[in-house]
Amino acid sequence: MEYEMVIGMEIHVELGTKTKIFCSCPTEFGQDENTHTCPVCLGMPGVLPVLNEKVVEYATRAGLALNCEIAHFSKMDRKNYFYPDLPKAYQTSQFDLPICTGGVVEIEVDGMKKDIGITRIHIEEDAGKLLHESAEGTLVDVNRCGVPLVEIVTEPDMRSAEEARVFAEKVRNILEYTGVSDCKMQEGSMRFDVNLSMREKGATVLGTRTEMKNLNSFRALVRAVQYESKRQIIELKKGHKIIQETRKWDDTKGVSSSLRSKEEAQDYRYFPEPDLVPIVIEKEYIEKIKSELPELPEAKKQRYIDEYKLPEYDAGVLTASGVTARFFEEAVSLYDEAKQISNWIMVEIPPLLKEKELTMENIPIKPAQLAELLKLVKDGVINGTSGKEVLKEMFNSGKNPDEIVKEQGLSQVSDTGELEAIIEKIVADNPKSLEDIGAGNEKAYGFLTGQVMKATKGKANPQVANKIIRDVVAKHLG
Ligand SMILES: [Zn+2]
Numbered sequence: 373m374e375y376e377m378v379i380g381m382e383i384h385v386e387l388g389t390k391t392k393i394f395c396s397c398p399t400e401f402g403q404d405e406n407t408h409t410c411p412v413c414l415g416m417p418g419v420l421p422v423l424n425e426k427v428v429e430y431a432t433r434a435g436l437a438l439n440c441e442i443a444h445f446s447k448m449d450r451k452n453y454f455y456p457d458l459p460k461a462y463q464t465s466q467f468d469l470p471i472c473t474g475g476v477v478e479i480e481v482d483g484m485k486k487d488i489g490i491t492r493i494h495i496e497e498d499a500g501k502l503l504h505e506s507a508e509g510t511l512v513d514v515n516r517c518g519v520p521l522v523e524i525v526t527e528p529d530m531r532s533a534e535e536a537r538v539f540a541e542k543v544r545n546i547l548e549y550t551g552v553s554d555c556k557m558q559e560g561s562m563r564f565d566v567n568l569s570m571r572e573k574g575a576t577v578l579g580t581r582t583e584m585k586n587l588n589s590f591r592a593l594v595r596a597v598q599y600e601s602k603r604q605i606i607e608l609k610k611g612h613k614i615i616q617e618t619r620k621w622d623d624t625k626g627v628s629s630s631l632r633s634k635e636e637a638q639d640y641r642y643f644p645e646p647d648l649v650p651i652v653i654e655k656e657y658i659e660k661i662k663s664e665l666p667e668l669p670e671a672k673k674q675r676y677i678d679e680y681k682l683p684e685y686d687a688g689v690l691t692a693s694g695v696t697a698r699f700f701e702e703a704v705s706l707y708d709e710a711k712q713i714s715n716w717i718m719v720e721i722p723p724l725l726k727e728k729e730l731t732m733e734n735i736p737i738k739p740a741q742l743a744e745l746l747k748l749v750k751d752g753v754i755n756g757t758s759g760k761e762v763l764k765e766m767f768n769s770g771k772n773p774d775e776i777v778k779e780q781g782l783s784q785v786s787d788t789g790e791l792e793a794i795i796e797k798i799v800a801d802n803p804k805s806l807e808d809i810g811a812g813n814e815k816a817y818g819f820l821t822g823q824v825m826k827a828t829k830g831k832a833n834p835q836v837a838n839k840i841i842r843d844v845v846a847k848h849l850g
Pocket residue numbers: 392395396397408409410411412413414518
């Protein structure tokens with residue numbers, strides 16, 4: 373029997389507001405444990421939460437960027453459950469009336485375009501964190517309690533690990549562009565839950581699904597999907613039923629294990645939050661947020677193709693992250709050779725970043741420095757090979773390209789007198805090449821150019837050198 377994978381996703385995204393969702397505690401990551409708390413985010417009896425207006429703004433912006441409808445009227449609800457990292461014993465979330473519904477994101481896998489439906493986006497508060505690594509046992513840090521989140525819930529529209537990855541990357545990219553979150557997965561700002569079931573190919577009814585929670589990298593997402601789909605197929609082939617449950621993915625071991633049986637909505641005993649007024653959003657407000665949306669990845673990609681005449685591939689790579697796009701745009705504003713800049717960003721920079729375990733987010737060179745380097749190459753001050761060396765040194769020392777060129781004496785030898793002397797000697801030392809050229813073998817020119825490069829340690833200006841070689845050879849052959 374042939375099986376088909378069905379995947380839906382829930383994506384939790386921490387919003388980049390300065391303060392928490394219902395109190396004025398700061399949201400900063402990486403502070404001392406339990407220092408950013410107050411009676412409100414600890415859920416002490418008798419406190420009154422106040423909704424942070426920025427949360428509504430950011431959720432609206434995210435919803436519009438993901439092509440959702442924004443609700444005129446929505447409300448907050450209590451989702452009851454007990455976790456040691458949630459002192460309130462309920463999470464303030466949204467149940468039946470979320471702030472956004474009915475969005476869509478187009479993805480492309482293997483040249484095929486496909487729409488992935490967004491069922492809803494709701495706003496809620498994050499829980500704290502359990503720290504298991506302490507010698508004293510498990511400790512709890514509640515700094516994260518009350519950090520605002522949006523939860524993006526998709527339709528079960530994905531059919532492969534690749535589709536899931538492309539979708540997840542695209543959502544991250546769009547949200548990063550809108551500025552509602554830093555989307556840093558390593559800091560938990562963006563986490564993926566994957567609902568996965570298998571069914572006979574062609575069937576219309578969905579199989580029983582399992583949920584894998586808190587996947588925090590694209591790699592973990594892909595591996596978890598591959599593992600879980602295989603596990604379910606094995607179970608089904610044995611004639612076993614899939615148990616609806618929450619599973620924990622262990623990325624180090626590459627396996628998933630059962631965590632708990634999956635709760636249904638009724639298990640949470642949702643009820644309207646009595647301490648918060650409903651959220652009413654006027655049409656004008658939505659229009660205003662819409663008009664302020666920045667250029668999103670798709671539009672930017674098209675503009676790069678139209679305005680900078682870049683190939684679609686380049687435009688796709690450069691716009692795949694907001695950080696890279698900004699770097700490119702700044703460089704191109706200073707040096708008007710889009711394709712050359714694109715090549716260096718796509719080909720020369722990534723291996724240097726990798727070597728230093730950096731990303732475009734903390735790249736040690738500035739767009740202006742890259743522009744300056746490429747000008748030196750274009751003007752013939754240095755050749756392309758030296759340019760790559762200079763870039764490497766820029767990564768190491770942070771110095772400007774012209775400084776490095778001076779220090780290392782990398783300027784090209786374009787001085788015709790100096791080159792003529794070198795070439796005369798090379799031609800005299802290689803009578804065989806002269807003979808070959810005389811016999812019509814043009815390849816011997818390549819050999820001579822190679823010798824010139826060797827003699828000048830790669831610094832000869834190739835155009836100037838080639839012209840002199842031809843002149844000198846012509847003179848000898850008379
Ligand atoms: Zn607080």
